[in-house]
Amino acid sequence: MKRLFLSPLCCLLLLCLGCGTRGASRSLFHMDTFLKLDCYGTNAEAALDACQAEIVRLEALFSATLEGSDISRLNRASGEAVEVDADTAQLLRRAREMSILTGGAFHPAVGSLVDAWGFLTDAPAVPAEAKLQKLLPLPSAQAIQIDGTRITLDSAARLDLGGIAKGYCSERLCNIAREYGIESALFTLGGNVEAVGSRPDGSPWRVGVRDPEDAEGIVGVIELVDRAAVTSGGYQRYFEQDGTRYHHILDPETGYPANSGLRSVTVIAESGTDADALSTAFFVLGMDAAVALMRSAALDCDAVFILSDGSIRCTEDARFTANAGKDCRTISNS
Numbered sequence: 001m002k003r004l005f006l007s008p009l010c011c012l013l014l015l016c017l018g019c020g021t022r023g024a025s026r027s028l029f030h031m032d033t034f035l036k037l038d039c040y041g042t043n044a045e046a047a048l049d050a051c052q053a054e055i056v057r058l059e060a061l062f063s064a065t066l067e068g069s070d071i072s073r074l075n076r077a078s079g080e081a082v083e084v085d086a087d088t089a090q091l092l093r094r095a096r097e098m099s100i101l102t103g104g105a106f107h108p109a110v111g112s113l114v115d116a117w118g119f120l121t122d123a124p125a126v127p128a129e130a131k132l133q134k135l136l137p138l139p140s141a142q143a144i145q146i147d148g149t150r151i152t153l154d155s156a157a158r159l160d161l162g163g164i165a166k167g168y169c170s171e172r173l174c175n176i177a178r179e180y181g182i183e184s185a186l187f188t189l190g191g192n193v194e195a196v197g198s199r200p201d202g203s204p205w206r207v208g209v210r211d212p213e214d215a216e217g218i219v220g221v222i223e224l225v226d227r228a229a230v231t232s233g234g235y236q237r238y239f240e241q242d243g244t245r246y247h248h249i250l251d252p253e254t255g256y257p258a259n260s261g262l263r264s265v266t267v268i269a270e271s272g273t274d275a276d277a278l279s280t281a282f283f284v285l286g287m288d289a290a291v292a293l294m295r296s297a298a299l300d301c302d303a304v305f306i307l308s309d310g311s312i313r314c315t316e317d318a319r320f321t322a323n324a325g326k327d328c329r330t331i332s333n334s
């Protein structure tokens with residue numbers, strides 16, 4: 001069996017060139033992902049120290065694999081109540097809301113399926129059909145009972161917050177930077193990018209949307225000011241078995257990798273947490289259902305869809321410019 005994991009850093013390529021103002025930058029590896037933190041202003045170093053400490057703290061709370069994390073403790077609690085950190089409770093609250101909003105396409109209790117596929121191990125493989133069917137239907141979002149910081153998880157449910165935790169983290173980093181008086185910062189956590197303000201020269205941040213077919217290439221650029229852009233794509237993490245590719249975004253209804261006609265979707269929203277949960281949900285739902293949800297729920301977000309045939313559709317206010325020659329059309333989401 002061949003296993004291929006592409007560097008998530010390539011998911012969105014940062015195109016910030018020639019930023020002259022005093023700044024600080026750090027490249028790190030956490031949450032199984034390459035991170036790049038860029039901060040501009042007099043407090044940039046101190047802000048990044050605080051950001052780095054926060055990343056380590058949140059990873060230790062949210063990881064599904066680190067023993068002793070809040071999520072691991074909940075997964076092993078056999079239905080008993082567990083006291084968790086305030087950030088874990090807040091993230092679970094948001095995850096539950098997003099699950100309800102998306103009709104379960106974003107599903108925080110997808111952990112049993114992720115385990116069955118072995119996506120968090122060195123040897124992912126297609127599980128037996130009977131094993132998958134035993135896990136379905138997944139316990140609903142109501143399986144997570146939240147009473148302040150006291151959480152009770154149904155004994156059959158297994159949490160995996162891989163589809164939202166990086167978005168929550170980038171949102172926290174932006175808030176920390178703002179507390180340090182930073183007016184210009186960009187945080188890149190794999191396929192998640194979130195901006196404080198604009199570039200130091202006042203122009204928008206420019207974030208490349210990765211070409212799903214070319215690890216080195218981009219299909220176009222999104223302009224970003226005080227917003228997050230989060231990409232979910234089948235190319236980001238996958239393995240091959242008997243000539244078939246299986247990626248890591250699972251359809252909670254079927255138990256199999258989502259197959260909704262998309263190569264990737266990038267969601268642009270004010271909140272990194274929302275953008276992250278929605279990008280995963282939209283990838284599962286496919287473009288038509290995603291756009292229908294944007295309209296019916298009046299979601300305050302935009303999206304760039306790359307369809308299976310390589311063509312691109314972006315919503316009106318996505319501030320996306322495709323590379324010359326790309327088949328890119330604008331669609332209405334309101």
Ligand code: AMP
Nearest residue numbers: 105106107110162163232248249250280
């Ligand atoms: P993302 O790259 O943000 O779309 O998140 C993908 C990750 O979220 C996977 O690696 C799993 O850990 C988890 N995941 C997979 N499928 C789902 C789903 N339908 N809903 C929520 N999380 C998921």
Ligand code: MG
Nearest residue numbers: 163276277280
């Ligand atoms: Mg996501």
